[in-house]
Amino acid sequence: MQYLLKKTVLLVALCSVGSAYAANQTINADIAVIGSGWAGIMSAYDSASHGKKVVILEKMAFPGGASMLCGGQYAIQGSDLQKAKGVPYDPPQSLVQDLIANGHLKNDLTTLKLLAENSPRVANWVISTFHPTFIDQKLQYRAEFRFDRSLYLKGYCSGFYPKVQSAVEKAGAKLLLNTRAEELIVKNGRVTGVKAKRGGDTVTVHAKAVLLATGGYGANKAMLVEPLKSALYYGPQSSTGDGHRMAVKVGAQLENMEYGKRYPNGIESAPGTATSIIQGNYRAWKEAGFLVNKDGKRVVNEKASNHNILTVLEKQPGGLLYLVMDEPTWNKFVEGIKTQGVTDENLKKWLAANGSSAPIFAHGATLEEAAAHAGINAANLKATLARYNELVRAGKDEDFGRPKAFMLREAKTEGPYYIVEQKPRFATTMGSVIVDDHLRVLNKAKKPIRGLYAAGEVINAVHGDDSSPGMNISWCTTSGKLSSEFMRADMK
Ligand SMILES: Cc1cc2nc3c(=O)[nH]c(=O)nc-3n(C[C@H](O)[C@H](O)[C@H](O)COP(=O)(O)OP(=O)(O)OC[C@H]3O[C@@H](n4cnc5c(N)ncnc54)[C@H](O)[C@@H]3O)c2cc1C
Structure with missing residues (x-):
């Protein structure tokens, strides 16, 4: 805990953005991203660097959620780096087979297909855009995988996050800290923005697309069932399932809520x-x-x-x-x-x-x-x-x-x-908002709720009932990048 506290103090010191906004504010943007973990900031970077006006809402006083705490094990299946490190052929089907075996066929197949088809390309993009450095020279053996895929980020996730955060800000995305999204704004069946609270003030963001990148719900006992409820928790306090609940209020459905990654x-x-x-x-x-x-x-x-x-x-x-x-x-x-x-x-x-x-x-x-x-x-x-x-x-x-x-x-x-x-x-939960193959949130009739997208741990059913080593970072970065591509395409 002391370790987490120290990190939190450091993070607060790191963050200066977000304080320049006045009370009771209305912002017009192309995209409102809720949450500043890997999913949110990868998406925000990609959209902002393609000229979109992006606002990131972050409820905590520091950014990053679980993505700041995480151990930095990153599975880079199919990437150029994996090839360079001696695994020349690791096709998408091998990842699908491994994730289905480890997730006991409880995987959401729509998102699993997206992950398998896109994770090599996105890993290449992450590496060539943000230049992470890795601790190990060699890929790590993991029993969950038929090929070696894992590398550790140097300084773990908190060593890499500030680099990405500074690129996101340079690309022009605005990060609003201490700003808790509370309600999605819906007009004529379309999500057109989000209402948030900063202290006692209201921040209203009107946007053409809203991305839920709010992470998991491990810190919210009311959303947990056994055996998760009585397992020891080691995740962030920010994982309270806000995105899941906001989505349900506008008609979304949830799946796999009973599962979490237990070690x-x-x-x-x-x-x-x-x-x-x-x-x-x-x-x-x-x-x-x-x-x-x-x-x-x-x-x-x-x-x-x-x-x-x-x-x-x-x-x-x-x-x-x-x-x-x-x-x-x-x-x-x-x-x-x-x-x-x-x-x-x-x-x-x-x-x-x-x-x-x-x-x-x-x-x-x-x-x-x-x-x-x-x-x-x-x-x-x-x-x-x-x-x-x-x-x-x-x-x-x-x-x-x-x-x-x-x-x-x-x-x-x-x-x-x-x-x-x-x-x-x-720490990590698998329960998901259900999305389609463009990461659009689906309603009970399995139709997209227009204007609403999701990425990252909030759609973790991709893994099934258990995630494999390094695959959360892989999924959050992949779905984050893809969400930006899909939102931008839908805006044309
Ligand atoms: C200690 C630890 C170690 C881990 N190690 C690894 C590892 O080595 N490899 C791996 O692959 N995975 C690992 N994981 C899992 C991985 O870190 C997460 O699955 C991933 O970071 C989730 O990213 P995300 O962007 O979806 O959510 P998060 O990183 O949790 O980001 C969500 C953000 O949304 C914000 N938010 C939530 N609700 C609101 C709201 N209403 N309004 C505004 N903001 C809101 C939160 O404050 C948070 O900042 C680890 C997790 C933990 C906790």
């Missing part, structure tokens, strides 16, 4: 709130870390897809797993979680609690001692470590199929050892 690797850093430790885990699999349940038994391939690990995790006693590490693995793990905002102060506190309170960061000079602090069966854990080492020596994980490339060395047979809890966490 099996959160720690409960505050009651009800998670911190992701996925970067620590990634490093642990390259060392000698392995997962066990409360009984001290290994139950899953640690390199399986997030979804598969989660499915196994939920069946375990207490509905959680534990990551067991020797000291060299722990050191790498710590390096990873520090990139996700965990501080030395946090670590000191959690290690001092030594399993007596959440989050469980238990440790001990011996495996038995660490297991006792974590509340895990020590005898079984000892046998599990011995079995893990046997599998490493054999060069094959006959028990769970962890890839050989991630069984590089045996776990040390001498302490100290560290054991960290793994709980389900979520």
Whole structure:
């Protein structure tokens, strides 16, 4: 949380735009974009750089929503960069097959087709227009994908966002902060603008097209159902489903509202709130870390897809797993979680609690001692470590199929050892406003509501019941760019 607060303070300092507008204002624009995440600003940039008058309404005091917080894993399927990095052929059908497998056929097929056909072109456009830099030289292996597709943005999303924001402003789009869209204006069945509040004042924007780019609804318990409702949340407070609700008020329909992207690797850093430790885990699999349940038994391939690990995790006693590490693995793990905002102060506190309170960061000079602090069966854990080492020596994980490339060395047979809890966490929601193949919002009769478009997480049914690694950034940038192209075409 401290990490998020620090980011927020920085962001407020970054943002000077939006304050020049007077009270109770009426603005005439070509396009009103609601929300300044990846979807909103990609769309705004493209429209403004094609001469359209664009106004972006942002309810928070800082821009970016989830797009400012996100981990920066970006799937660049089919792009020139993916080819240059050694995957010469990764056709749209392969993406469709992977997303349908990971989304369990719950995907919205209209938007999935749009994504598959356009994401290579849009990734090329993002890269050649905004020149992001990436941390990794190599594309990352992910179990969800048949080809390697993921790269991490340098400085994660918050490292890249200011670059795009400044390009958007240079292109002439106006960003109004602290300006909450509350109601769509409808005349003769057409959306012609939006009414917003800034403090006690009203801002009315009349526009030829309105784009909902308001993100998800993870921070709004009233819109969540189980198992999302009781999962630990680690997303922004801005994700309250305003776009979904404004759209419904003008006749739109929603789909897949029960789904969200749950990961099996959160720690409960505050009651009800998670911190992701996925970067620590990634490093642990390259060392000698392995997962066990409360009984001290290994139950899953640690390199399986997030979804598969989660499915196994939920069946375990207490509905959680534990990551067991020797000291060299722990050191790498710590390096990873520090990139996700965990501080030395946090670590000191959690290690001092030594399993007596959440989050469980238990440790001990011996495996038995660490297991006792974590509340895990020590005898079984000892046998599990011995079995893990046997599998490493054999060069094959006959028990769970962890890839050989991630069984590089045996776990040390001498302490100290560290054991960290793994709980389900979520931030991103999959529930969508339903759109057509031009991202026009549809009414109950499946006819477009004229003048109203949507992009980004507000139309996340593209992923099905679960999104794949790096595909949210891919979808938000792709649908953002496409929305601009469709709105501009419809204005001709
Ligand atoms: C911590 C974290 C890590 C993540 N890591 C990754 C990753 O590595 N890779 C990946 O692909 N995805 C990741 N995701 C998911 C991804 O970041 C989001 O799906 C994506 O950024 C959503 O973009 P968006 O533009 O649709 O919405 P957002 O970025 O959420 O933007 C929506 C904006 O709309 C504004 N808004 C909402 N309602 C109103 C209103 N009524 N009036 C005015 N403004 C409004 C919000 O304040 C917000 O700024 C992560 C998410 C989180 C939270």
